[in-house]
Amino acid sequence: MPARGDHDARRRDVSAAVWRVLAAHGFDGLTLRAVATEMGSSTGLLTHYFPNKRALVAYALDLAEERTLEGRIKPSGRGLAALRELLADIVPISDVAVEMNRVWVSSWDAALADADLGERETRRYERFRTLRLRPFVEEAVELGELPADTDADDVATMLAAFAHGLVVQVLFDPDRYPPERQLALLDRMLTALSA
Template sequence: MPKQVDHAQRRSEISAAVWQVVSKSGLEGLTLRAVAAAAGCTTGMVTHYFRDKKALIAHARSVMHRRMADRIDAMPRRETAWESLYAVAEQALPLDEERRLEAVVWSHFLLTTRTDPELLHEHTVSHASWVRRLTGLVSAAVPGQPEPSDLEAQVRSLVTCLDGLVLNAVTDPETYPPELQRRVLKTQLNLIVEGNHSL
């Protein structure tokens, strides 16, 4: 009788191998052969689940997005809207090994989208979801007032701050250690929230 293959388990193993390769070699080193070697299987097995390098890249990005979303959804309820906003925004920062690897994948993926319309679409969809989540949190953090007229600009400034922190922390972690990342994020959030309270 043929051996039953657990496709979900096999795909999970290959997915973990994708992350392992990106962590060590970046997206430029992400090849079907490298993933097969990391997963301990044949290249043919990898292509059964992922047709080419682009599929591997897109999958790595989607896993990164899902992992971050799962962490956010599992977080306990915070006492204040500001604390909720901070807790969610902080998940984007490379403050530990798991998030550092996610940040590496994200930064490599972002550069790849410049020349690939399909991957750019993947980025646009997930980025829009992230902006919507932050928009609701920023709006809630300014209670008792009408929605700020420049809410979109404030959220974009927060996103830009986060993106800049991620890129700098990935490329120069000694200059941008976790404590500095947290301090910069808190400063940015206070500028947004306290600035609205002063209106």
Template sequence: MPKVVDHRERRRELANATSALIAEEGVDAVTIRSIADRLEYSTGIVQHYFSSKRQLLLYTLRVEGALSQRRVEAAVVNDPGDLLGLLSALMPLDEARSKAWKVWLAYWATAALDADVALEQRRMFDTLRLRIRHVLRVHDAHPQLKPGIDPELVARRLLSICHGIGMEAVCHPDDWPQSMQHAAIVQEITDLTGLPTQNI
């Protein structure tokens, strides 16, 4: 009998191989042939799921975005107000997240020239910003919350800070060990919100 193929799993396998190659060599290294060779498939198998490199890249970006979202959701599942946990989930604090950051950085360059990639990134970042804002709202009644803060502006600033530190940590890991990344995020939360990080 012919082997039954789980098409969803096959597409995810192709996306995972694409992410790994981007993290190692950048977007330019991705071709239908390079992904086929990496998985020891024929190019026909890859093209059955993705007719072009662009389709493969867009799908891979969506998979990476979904993985990031799951990490964020897992960080607040037990404590909806865990702002430090949420932001830490976005940082390159382990091998998996460092790999994800290398992929995101590669896509940032692509987004400057591809409107569809830019739109996917915008959707992903909007979702993350809304989640940060939601967690901030959990602390509306906290006595140490700075009065009159704008949750939308603070959420934007915190996400931008994570992006900046994450980029530095990936490009210059010796300058940004885990302890320094953590300390910087703690300080930014305190400065922007007044909230004690041991309680958030």
């Protein structure tokens, strides 16, 4: 039986290989064979961790969420300023954000094709709207930055849809949406909300 440290080190190696395959090929290219090749090992080794592709995809979604949470910023501002920071952290204005968003967008097909994976993604997006965005929408209302009758759920949904829609536009047409333009569009969205 391998030592616990060896097992943990191997799991880190597997995680790193899964991430490299995701970053290079997306979820469509995520196979046991591709991860094994990336690690320079056999698919037999990987079956100790993932009995099938579905288990590998579920793990990859967990890994993507873990990496997303590790990289999340804690806003320094309040209300609309905090929302701007949160949304600027999502849109692909850096190489790291481009890579992360490519992975997430490529995951949508797998999540839409599998009810259990889809339910996990539904909950993840719900947490994003209700726990990350909504508190700052409510704070913006309290600060008088948004109208008193603002529906915080609707605004959180609109902001999430805006950010993810912008992500898709940038991934397909990066030259048209350089970082400065992305931030300018974000600022226009927030200004329109507060009008």
